[in-house]
Amino acid sequence: MFIGATAALLVAMALTLIRAFAGPTLFDRVLAANSFGTKTVLLIGVLGFLTDRPEFLDIALLYALVNFIGTIAVLKFFRYRNLGLSNTEAADREEID
Amino acid sequence: MNHHLVLRVVSKLLIPFILLFALYVQFHGDYGPGGGFQAGVLFASAFILYALIYGVDNAREVLPPKALRFLVPVGLIIYALTGFASIVMGGNYLDYDVLAHDPQHGQHLGILVIEFGVGTTVAAVMVTIFYAYAGRTRDVDDEDW
Numbered sequence: 001m002f003i004g005a006t007a008a009l010l011v012a013m014a015l016t017l018i019r020a021f022a023g024p025t026l027f028d029r030v031l032a033a034n035s036f037g038t039k040t041v042l043l044i045g046v047l048g049f050l051t052d053r054p055e056f057l058d059i060a061l062l063y064a065l066v067n068f069i070g071t072i073a074v075l076k077f078f079r080y081r082n083l084g085l086s087n088t089e090a091a092d093r094e095e096i097d
Numbered sequence: 098m099n100h101h102l103v104l105r106v107v108s109k110l111l112i113p114f115i116l117l118f119a120l121y122v123q124f125h126g127d128y129g130p131g132g133g134f135q136a137g138v139l140f141a142s143a144f145i146l147y148a149l150i151y152g153v154d155n156a157r158e159v160l161p162p163k164a165l166r167f168l169v170p171v172g173l174i175i176y177a178l179t180g181f182a183s184i185v186m187g188g189n190y191l192d193y194d195v196l197a198h199d200p201q202h203g204q205h206l207g208i209l210v211i212e213f214g215v216g217t218t219v220a221a222v223m224v225t226i227f228y229a230y231a232g233r234t235r236d237v238d239d240e241d242w
Contacts, residue, residue: 055129055130056130058121058122058129058130058131059130061118062118062122062135062139065111065115065118065139065142066139066142068111069142069145069146069149072104072108072146072149072150073145073149076149082231083148083149083153083227083230083231084148084152084153084154084231084232085152086151086152086153086154086155
């Protein structure tokens, strides 16, 4: 059962990769990258049970957190072209746009 | 990023748990997956998330670069002093067996202290690198792309 789940996840990951490379807009690519990360979390979890090492769930949890932060960083960079803007500076940038 | 309400609330909720998980990875690393480097990166990622949402200037007030400049060598010194402590107590450099009466307890203690040093240094260096990248970028115009 775990082997089947792993295979299905790998297929899904391949599909998200295709979307990430082919995606016409930036946001398609970001969404594909994010969902690729989510699939990776699931894959790590399933692999942990497949190889009888359920402590892999710790790594999966970690990957979920870092994936979240990475997506926010990419989105902020492409929205404001700067990673370190504060609230007020970002609001100013919004008005210019 | 004042109007991104969802982002701000979710990040505020998530940051303490990221810090807690980093401490778990740090101090449970000898039984499960983890260790000093991973815990340091995770601990730093909590501050990086804060800096992304609230700006690098606010993050600099939470964790001043002066403190980081102090923390980077402190981790290294913890590592080195553990090695010298085992020399003083009659073993080789970083020979944990002599750190406690029971060699097994000595190993446990030595690895825990060493990983704490590694975690401190890695967390401080990661946040320093982020400050250096995010704090000093000049504004990029659309024409530059």
